[in-house]
Amino acid sequence: MKKTHVHSGMYAAVLSQAVGRAVLLWCVIILALVVWLFGIADISARADTVETQKLMFQFQNTRTKKLVLHQPDLVAFLSGAGSGALNADITDHRGTLTFSSSVDRRLWARVNGRWGEDGQRKDKYGFGAMGLHAYVRPSLIVGGMIEADYLSQAGTVSDKEGLGAMAGPYFLARNANHPLFFEGRFLYGRASNGVRLLGDSKERPDTRRTLAQLKMSGQLRYGITTLIPSILASYATDDVSPRGGGSLPEQGIRLRQIKMRLGFRHTLRQMNGAPFTLNGGGALSSTSTRRYGSDALATVNQRDGHGRVNLGVSYFTQAGGAIVIDSFVDGLGASTSQNYGLKAAFNIRF
Template identity: 40%
Template sequence: MSMKRPNVFRGYAALICAALLAPGSPAAAFDAPARIEQNLSLNAQCGLRAFVHNLNGGLASARVIPLVSGSSAQTQAAGGASYFNGATSNIFSAVTAANLQANCGLADVTNLVQQGAAGAYAAAASISLTFEATRTSNGDRYAYRAEISGAAATTVTVSQTLVNAAPTVTLGPPSGPNSSGDYTVVATLSENSSDFTAASLTLTNATATMSGSGSSYTIVLTPVTDGAVNASVQKGAFTDSGGLGNWFASNTLSFSNTVEKTQKVIAQFMQTRANQLISSQPDLTGFLSGSDTGALNMTVTEGGGAFGFASAPDKGNGVWARLSGSWSHESDRKTSYAFGVIGSHVNLSPDLLVGGMIEFDFLGQKEGATRVDGNGWLIGPYFVARSPAHPLFFEGRFLYGQTKNDISPLGTYSDSFETQRLLTQFKVTGEIAQGRTTWMPSLQLSYTTDTQRAYTDGLGNFIPEQGFELTQAELGLDVRHEVLLPRSRGRLELTGGLSFVGSSAKGSGYASLVVPEYAGGRGKVKAGANYTLPNGAVLVMDVYNDGIGAAGYESYGAQFGFNLMF
């Protein structure tokens, strides 16, 4: 018995010594018996990493790390301190905004807060790194966090949270142009902005005005010159309500007003030609009234002039001809028009004749670098009739034709296009003689169309079909009064007249924008004198005022002419 008790005491003592002498694990504050690690890629060069492990006394760090060998990104630790084997290590510097911005695809790094390792690992409870930055890949603003937290049930978090998405803008397709040549574009923003203005636009060959608010704006673009127009919104041109700018430029609008410019020139050209064609139509009533004779005249007005030639119908075959022309020069706009007609008719009775005519005309217009001219023809029948019981005359014609035209809309290239046209006209004229005074009431109805056929220009642009239509009704009263001149071999005649012209004009296709549908009227008055010389030549003087009662239109002047009758 005495031998066994000392052995028991020696056993307890050995266990106690073994326990005291055996190497023990540290009492770690972070609870990470296995490695806990989270990573976040910032770009292809660097990322965020946070890890903790109760290994060799304790390892823990929140840091910025390079992701590829040879990267210029620096490894930087939160607060410049990490845990290594349970102790604080300062081998890496603290995280800097400069490193993040230079190497990690971030911009405008702010609110950088970092808490690194401090003291012994056994006493640590948190390591963290937080900041805000804008990603250069998309301009969005994020809050970043790399954190190790908790003495028990330790968690490791590496995250990015969207703070504000960068605004974007899309420019819709242009519509137009309108009659003023302007184009309309709708700009749609991804979120509201209060500083999106016309100054936010980058423009080539255009000016802009803008209206709208919030996320939708209407932009009106006015080309400065003919040709290509470009419009876009560059990076950083506006901000959202949070002050974040658009990171990406918008889509770029690129269009040319060459097609519209060409169509506008053609539409105005057809309008001018239609008016000239109606006003140049020969009077046919004289074939029955007996007032038709051959004549040659010349007229000069301010900024232009006109001439005319007429042959009386041949007594054998009724062949007759007319030739007239006019020209004008106003500022840098020049216009010239020439008209000719040859006709022939037969008298079916003393009060009725029928015949046919073929007309030719030329119109040339030049304004600045723009030039357009065209030759055309019309052919068709006509008639003149007289009331047997009253001095009342009727005339009418129906003509169809085509034109061939050359155009240089910008002055840099030329193209050709064709049109087809129609003209119909009906006129009633009366003649009332009262002594040396003759009254001549009249009513004339005219209708003409000119349709441009579609074609492809020299730049490869498709020029669509368009047309112009003009209807006119003119109610007039002219008067002639012969003045007796004692002891004179010449003859003096005073003339005058007034008329009302009602007209309706409209276009089709693009011409409907250039020549908006219109219906209205205007008044004309004229006065003058004709002096017939003994040899039959006539000196003519007229003054006129056209456009009475018409808003935006007025024409007045004086004409001096010389007519040689034969």
């Protein structure tokens, strides 16, 4: 009986150890599954966040370039050239709208709108500006302006939308010896945005924006030759703050752009009392976009520059007719292919 009792105890101990090992193994397997599942979910969440950051950067980049491009030209308030206008071109799936008030008023307004639909992609953009200025001297204007812009890009993969406003001072000055005009502005504002990948919740980050511009333009006359210089320098920022709403980390862009042009008109001879003129010139443009923020973004800083030259002749008759021939080469120094061509226009009145 004693021997049987000892064997039973040994069998019970062996069985208990086997059950313990099996339970421990299952615990390890379950723990590994939990870690694996949570790790995959975390990686997926990080991947979605990175994609949303890239989407937001692309939206910031597009919006900032449009903001710089649509800034109103204020030189007309000193030169007196130009007038109020309203233009609209609307079809079933796209349209454009522009409005500008008269240049002889101290309170002015500018509006630009564009919308279009291409398959399942829909784009909308609107820009409006209003300002008020005073004449400190006949050759100096100081004023203030407010701007608002809206951009919406909807497609099959993502939706992007933003509404912003900016305000700040501006000035206009004229050289007393030559018809050269100087223009400057500094604007500060905010924007509310919404970006969403298909199937995900929408992020709603707010951004802070600044814009500074300096411009010089005009004409320099030297006998029968007229030089037409123009320089425009722009600096714009758009920053996302973690405290501005949404869960995106802090990120932003810096846009620097400079455009230079020098044109000329040279009267070759008079034909029947009307000038036969040689026209030409060259232009250079350089744009640099710098991204900063999360290291997870793979977007590199962008730099683009290109040049353009043109040469042609024109003849305007006293009766109002015109003959214009112009040749051009565009894309000099750019990474893309160059464009060149020849244009001719005839306008005869009788």
